[in-house]
Amino acid sequence: EVQLAESGGGLVQPGGSLKLSCAASGFPFNTYGLSWVRQAPGTGLEWVTSISDSGTTTHYADSVKGRFTISRDNSKDTLFLHLTNVRSEDTAVYFCAKDRTIGVSGQIFESWGQGTLVTVSS
Amino acid sequence: AIRVTQSPSSLSASTGDRVTVTCRASQAISDYLAWYQQKPGKPPKLIIYAASTLQPGVPSRFSGSGYGTDFTLTISRLQSEDFATYYCQHYYGYPRTFGQGTRVEIK
Numbered sequence: 001e002v003q004l005a006e007s008g009g010g011l012v013q014p015g016g017s018l019k020l021s022c023a024a025s026g027f028p029f030n031t032y033g034l035s036w037v038r039q040a041p042g043t044g045l046e047w048v049t050s051i052s053d054s055g056t057t058t059h060y061a062d063s064v065k066g067r068f069t070i071s072r073d074n075s076k077d078t079l080f081l082h083l084t085n086v087r088s089e090d091t092a093v094y095f096c097a098k099d100r101t102i103g104v105s106g107q108i109f110e111s112w113g114q115g116t117l118v119t120v121s122s
Numbered sequence: 123a124i125r126v127t128q129s130p131s132s133l134s135a136s137t138g139d140r141v142t143v144t145c146r147a148s149q150a151i152s153d154y155l156a157w158y159q160q161k162p163g164k165p166p167k168l169i170i171y172a173a174s175t176l177q178p179g180v181p182s183r184f185s186g187s188g189y190g191t192d193f194t195l196t197i198s199r200l201q202s203e204d205f206a207t208y209y210c211q212h213y214y215g216y217p218r219t220f221g222q223g224t225r226v227e228i229k
Protein backbone atom coordinates (compact mmCIF):
# COMPACT_ATOMS: atom_id res chain seq x y z
CA GLU A 1 0.00 0.00 0.00
CA VAL A 2 1.31 3.41 -1.00
CA GLN A 3 1.83 5.69 1.97
CA LEU A 4 2.92 9.32 1.90
CA ALA A 5 3.40 11.19 5.16
CA GLU A 6 4.10 14.91 5.16
CA SER A 7 5.71 16.75 8.05
CA GLY A 8 7.39 20.05 8.81
CA GLY A 9 4.46 22.42 8.58
CA GLY A 10 3.82 25.14 11.12
CA LEU A 11 3.75 28.86 11.70
CA VAL A 12 6.32 30.97 9.87
CA GLN A 13 6.72 34.72 9.63
CA PRO A 14 6.49 36.54 6.31
CA GLY A 15 9.88 36.44 4.64
CA GLY A 16 10.85 33.35 6.61
CA SER A 17 11.76 29.83 5.57
CA LEU A 18 10.47 26.33 6.20
CA LYS A 19 11.32 22.84 4.95
CA LEU A 20 8.63 20.25 4.41
CA SER A 21 9.29 16.52 4.17
CA CYS A 22 7.28 13.66 2.72
CA ALA A 23 8.24 10.13 3.76
CA ALA A 24 7.14 7.51 1.25
CA SER A 25 6.64 3.76 1.45
CA GLY A 26 4.88 0.96 -0.39
CA PHE A 27 6.30 1.57 -3.87
CA PRO A 28 9.72 1.74 -5.60
CA PHE A 29 10.42 5.38 -4.70
CA ASN A 30 13.19 5.99 -7.23
CA THR A 31 11.01 5.07 -10.22
CA TYR A 32 8.25 7.63 -9.74
CA GLY A 33 7.98 11.35 -10.14
CA LEU A 34 6.56 13.29 -7.22
CA SER A 35 4.75 16.56 -6.74
CA TRP A 36 3.55 19.08 -4.20
CA VAL A 37 0.00 20.45 -4.42
CA ARG A 38 -1.38 23.01 -2.01
CA GLN A 39 -4.80 24.13 -0.87
CA ALA A 40 -5.36 27.46 0.80
CA PRO A 41 -8.08 27.44 3.48
CA GLY A 42 -11.53 27.10 1.97
CA THR A 43 -10.25 27.20 -1.60
CA GLY A 44 -9.31 24.88 -4.42
CA LEU A 45 -6.23 22.91 -5.36
CA GLU A 46 -3.08 24.48 -6.79
CA TRP A 47 -0.19 22.49 -8.29
CA VAL A 48 3.07 23.84 -6.85
CA THR A 49 6.00 21.82 -8.17
CA SER A 50 7.07 18.44 -9.53
CA ILE A 51 10.30 16.46 -9.68
CA SER A 52 11.29 13.53 -11.89
CA ASP A 53 12.19 10.10 -10.58
CA SER A 54 15.91 10.80 -10.73
CA GLY A 55 15.58 14.33 -9.43
CA THR A 56 17.21 15.85 -12.48
CA THR A 57 14.09 17.56 -13.85
CA THR A 58 11.90 19.96 -11.90
CA HIS A 59 8.94 22.21 -12.72
CA TYR A 60 7.49 25.08 -10.69
CA ALA A 61 4.34 27.16 -10.70
CA ASP A 62 5.03 30.80 -11.47
CA SER A 63 3.68 31.75 -8.04
CA VAL A 64 6.57 29.98 -6.27
CA LYS A 65 9.37 30.03 -8.83
CA GLY A 66 12.57 31.36 -7.32
CA ARG A 67 11.25 30.98 -3.76
CA PHE A 68 10.50 27.26 -3.38
CA THR A 69 12.83 24.33 -4.12
CA ILE A 70 11.76 20.73 -4.57
CA SER A 71 14.27 17.94 -3.96
CA ARG A 72 14.36 14.27 -3.11
CA ASP A 73 16.62 11.76 -1.40
CA ASN A 74 16.15 8.43 -3.15
CA SER A 75 18.33 6.68 -0.57
CA LYS A 76 15.82 7.66 2.15
CA ASP A 77 12.57 7.54 0.15
CA THR A 78 11.89 11.14 1.10
CA LEU A 79 10.65 14.17 -0.82
CA PHE A 80 11.32 17.72 0.31
CA LEU A 81 9.99 21.21 -0.31
CA HIS A 82 12.09 24.13 0.85
CA LEU A 83 10.03 27.30 1.18
CA THR A 84 11.86 30.63 1.39
CA ASN A 85 10.73 34.27 1.40
CA VAL A 86 7.23 33.09 2.23
CA ARG A 87 4.18 35.31 1.84
CA SER A 88 0.74 35.30 3.43
CA GLU A 89 -0.67 33.82 0.23
CA ASP A 90 1.52 30.73 0.77
CA THR A 91 -0.69 29.78 3.73
CA ALA A 92 -2.14 26.40 2.79
CA VAL A 93 -2.21 22.68 3.38
CA TYR A 94 0.64 21.20 1.38
CA PHE A 95 0.05 17.71 -0.04
CA CYS A 96 2.73 15.50 -1.53
CA ALA A 97 1.56 13.28 -4.36
CA LYS A 98 2.93 10.32 -6.26
CA ASP A 99 2.86 10.87 -9.99
CA ARG A 100 1.90 8.30 -12.58
CA THR A 101 2.73 8.64 -16.24
CA ILE A 102 -0.24 8.36 -18.59
CA GLY A 103 0.26 8.26 -22.33
CA VAL A 104 3.50 9.66 -23.72
CA SER A 105 4.28 12.23 -21.07
CA GLY A 106 1.22 13.05 -19.02
CA GLN A 107 1.52 12.87 -15.24
CA ILE A 108 -1.46 12.44 -12.93
CA PHE A 109 -1.52 12.62 -9.14
CA GLU A 110 -2.21 8.98 -8.36
CA SER A 111 -1.75 8.90 -4.57
CA TRP A 112 -1.79 11.65 -1.97
CA GLY A 113 -0.57 12.21 1.55
CA GLN A 114 -2.76 13.70 4.27
CA GLY A 115 -1.09 17.09 4.03
CA THR A 116 0.73 19.45 6.37
CA LEU A 117 -0.47 22.97 7.20
CA VAL A 118 1.78 25.96 6.63
CA THR A 119 0.61 29.24 8.14
CA VAL A 120 2.40 32.44 7.20
CA SER A 121 1.70 35.15 9.74
CA SER A 122 3.47 37.64 11.95
CA ALA B 123 -0.74 28.42 -19.53
CA ILE B 124 -3.78 26.24 -20.15
CA ARG B 125 -6.77 27.19 -18.02
CA VAL B 126 -9.50 24.78 -17.03
CA THR B 127 -12.92 26.16 -16.20
CA GLN B 128 -15.28 23.98 -14.23
CA SER B 129 -19.04 24.39 -13.85
CA PRO B 130 -21.17 24.63 -11.88
CA SER B 131 -19.29 25.76 -8.76
CA SER B 132 -21.86 23.96 -6.65
CA LEU B 133 -25.02 21.94 -7.05
CA SER B 134 -27.66 20.42 -4.82
CA ALA B 135 -28.94 16.95 -5.56
CA SER B 136 -30.71 14.04 -3.94
CA THR B 137 -29.62 10.48 -3.50
CA GLY B 138 -30.38 8.59 -6.70
CA ASP B 139 -30.09 11.66 -8.94
CA ARG B 140 -27.95 11.82 -12.05
CA VAL B 141 -25.30 14.52 -11.69
CA THR B 142 -23.15 16.10 -14.38
CA VAL B 143 -20.12 18.37 -13.95
CA THR B 144 -18.39 19.99 -16.90
CA CYS B 145 -14.82 21.11 -17.46
CA ARG B 146 -13.57 23.22 -20.36
CA ALA B 147 -9.92 23.68 -21.25
CA SER B 148 -8.67 26.91 -22.83
CA GLN B 149 -6.97 24.91 -25.60
CA ALA B 150 -7.13 21.36 -26.87
CA ILE B 151 -5.61 18.87 -24.45
CA SER B 152 -6.45 15.56 -26.19
CA ASP B 153 -7.71 13.30 -23.36
CA TYR B 154 -5.16 14.53 -20.81
CA LEU B 155 -7.76 15.20 -18.15
CA ALA B 156 -8.28 13.74 -14.69
CA TRP B 157 -11.03 14.03 -12.10
CA TYR B 158 -10.55 13.99 -8.32
CA GLN B 159 -12.97 13.69 -5.42
CA GLN B 160 -12.25 15.46 -2.14
CA LYS B 161 -14.15 15.16 1.12
CA PRO B 162 -13.74 17.69 3.96
CA GLY B 163 -10.47 17.30 5.84
CA LYS B 164 -9.23 14.62 3.47
CA PRO B 165 -6.78 14.63 0.56
CA PRO B 166 -8.12 14.42 -2.99
CA LYS B 167 -8.71 10.99 -4.48
CA LEU B 168 -8.12 10.19 -8.13
CA ILE B 169 -11.31 8.82 -9.70
CA ILE B 170 -10.87 9.19 -13.48
CA TYR B 171 -7.90 9.76 -15.78
CA ALA B 172 -7.44 9.93 -19.54
CA ALA B 173 -10.85 11.64 -19.57
CA SER B 174 -12.79 8.39 -19.25
CA THR B 175 -10.71 5.68 -17.55
CA LEU B 176 -11.97 4.73 -14.12
CA GLN B 177 -9.30 4.36 -11.44
CA PRO B 178 -9.44 0.79 -10.00
CA GLY B 179 -11.82 0.55 -7.06
CA VAL B 180 -13.98 3.49 -8.13
CA PRO B 181 -17.67 2.55 -8.49
CA SER B 182 -19.03 2.19 -12.01
CA ARG B 183 -21.69 4.85 -11.38
CA PHE B 184 -18.88 7.34 -12.06
CA SER B 185 -18.04 8.00 -15.70
CA GLY B 186 -16.11 10.54 -17.70
CA SER B 187 -16.22 11.66 -21.29
CA GLY B 188 -14.81 14.25 -23.60
CA TYR B 189 -11.86 15.07 -25.83
CA GLY B 190 -10.09 18.21 -26.89
CA THR B 191 -11.53 21.04 -24.83
CA ASP B 192 -14.84 19.84 -23.38
CA PHE B 193 -15.17 17.17 -20.72
CA THR B 194 -17.86 15.78 -18.45
CA LEU B 195 -17.99 13.88 -15.18
CA THR B 196 -21.24 12.02 -14.59
CA ILE B 197 -22.49 10.25 -11.49
CA SER B 198 -25.36 8.08 -12.69
CA ARG B 199 -27.13 7.49 -9.34
CA LEU B 200 -25.84 9.67 -6.56
CA GLN B 201 -25.07 7.87 -3.30
CA SER B 202 -24.61 9.40 0.15
CA GLU B 203 -20.85 8.84 0.02
CA ASP B 204 -20.61 10.86 -3.21
CA PHE B 205 -21.36 14.19 -1.56
CA ALA B 206 -18.00 15.90 -1.92
CA THR B 207 -16.10 18.42 -4.01
CA TYR B 208 -14.93 17.36 -7.45
CA TYR B 209 -11.99 18.84 -9.35
CA CYS B 210 -10.87 18.40 -12.92
CA GLN B 211 -7.19 18.79 -13.77
CA HIS B 212 -5.31 18.81 -17.06
CA TYR B 213 -1.92 17.19 -17.43
CA TYR B 214 -1.10 18.35 -20.93
CA GLY B 215 2.24 19.80 -19.95
CA TYR B 216 3.06 22.29 -17.21
CA PRO B 217 1.61 23.98 -15.26
CA ARG B 218 -0.83 21.18 -14.43
CA THR B 219 -3.81 23.30 -13.49
CA PHE B 220 -7.01 22.37 -11.66
CA GLY B 221 -10.52 23.57 -12.19
CA GLN B 222 -12.10 25.64 -9.46
CA GLY B 223 -14.05 22.69 -8.05
CA THR B 224 -17.71 21.67 -7.92
CA ARG B 225 -19.26 21.10 -4.54
CA VAL B 226 -22.01 18.46 -4.65
CA GLU B 227 -24.37 19.05 -1.74
CA ILE B 228 -27.41 17.28 -0.38
CA LYS B 229 -30.69 18.83 -1.46
